[in-house]
Amino acid sequence: MMHPHTELRYIDEKMGYGVFATRLIPKGTLTWALDDLDQILEPEVVYALDADRKKQVLKYSYRNQLGQFILCWDIGRYVNHSFHANCIGTAYEVEIAVRDIRPDEQLTDDYGSLNVDVPFDCLPEPGTDRKRVMPDDLLLYADIWDAQALDAFGRYEQVEQPLAHLVRPEFAGKIAHAAREGVLLDSIRAIHLDRRFMKAAT
Template sequence: MIHPHTKLQFISAEKGYGVVATHFIPKGTITWAFDPLDQVFTPEKVRQLAPFFQKIVNTYSYRDNKGDFILCWDHSRFVNHSFHSNCISTAYNFEIAVRDIYPGEELTDDYGYLNATEPFECLPEPGTTRTKVMPDDLLHFHREWDAQIKDAFTYFNQVAQPLGELIEEQYQEKVKEIAAGLTDPDSILNCYYQPSKVALAV
């Protein structure tokens, strides 16, 4: 579920639609959380779909660390890519704002942490040499994203959390400890889909 203070809006001919903030969303806010209405498709289930529906799943879903495709039911599936994203996935099945997001500003993700199935050509952006999202970007950029997540969590208890009730039970205590400064967040590398199932050293 996307943060309630957002709306779907046409951005440009190149980007199409995107998700923009309707109110100020401060750094440290949960901006999206997995919920029971989101659809989970195994790779086998995707292969069984007609090509028309396969295209929809491939266009609007992300892959979790099991390799399953998650198709969000609300307009969160329209969140656009940016190499300077203001939202980042965590190891706890929700995303967090890593800087303040102002009314009218797009909420963005770096598709590099969403387990792309193939390289993704991106529009040029100042301040980065990256031009493509790669399926293994999590292996190369997780430390940078981890640092942003850790910093954002220091604000977690200071801001309203309208999606806080969607934190899954298995993560609730850990998130409380992180927000209280008692422990560090787990690495975003935990979100990486490893087809080989080989353990990775962080």
């Protein structure tokens, strides 16, 4: 589920839609959490879909470390990519704001953390040499993303958390540990999809 202080807006013909803050979302706020309305689809189910539905699932879902496709039930599926993302994923099935997100600012993820199946080119962004999102970006940039998430968790208990009730019980203590002790017990590397052990897609 996306943070309640967000909404879907049309950007332009090239970008399509994006998710924007309707009020200030402070650094350290959970901006998204996996919940029981999100669809978790096995690969064989996705690959067996008719062409039109498969295209939509592949466009709007991401993959977890088990190779399952996660299709968000709400506007979370429309969060756009940025190499300077203001939301960072974690091993705890939540994303966190790594800086203050101002009203009318777009919420963004780094798609490199989403286990993409094939590389894709991105619009150029100043301040980075990255031009493509790659399937193994999660391994390359995990240390950077972990550091950003840990820094944000330092603010976790000082800001309002409307999504905290969606944190799974097995992760709540680990998030509290990061917030109070300044130690991230699990790297985002834990959600990397190792395709060497997967059956080929059909």
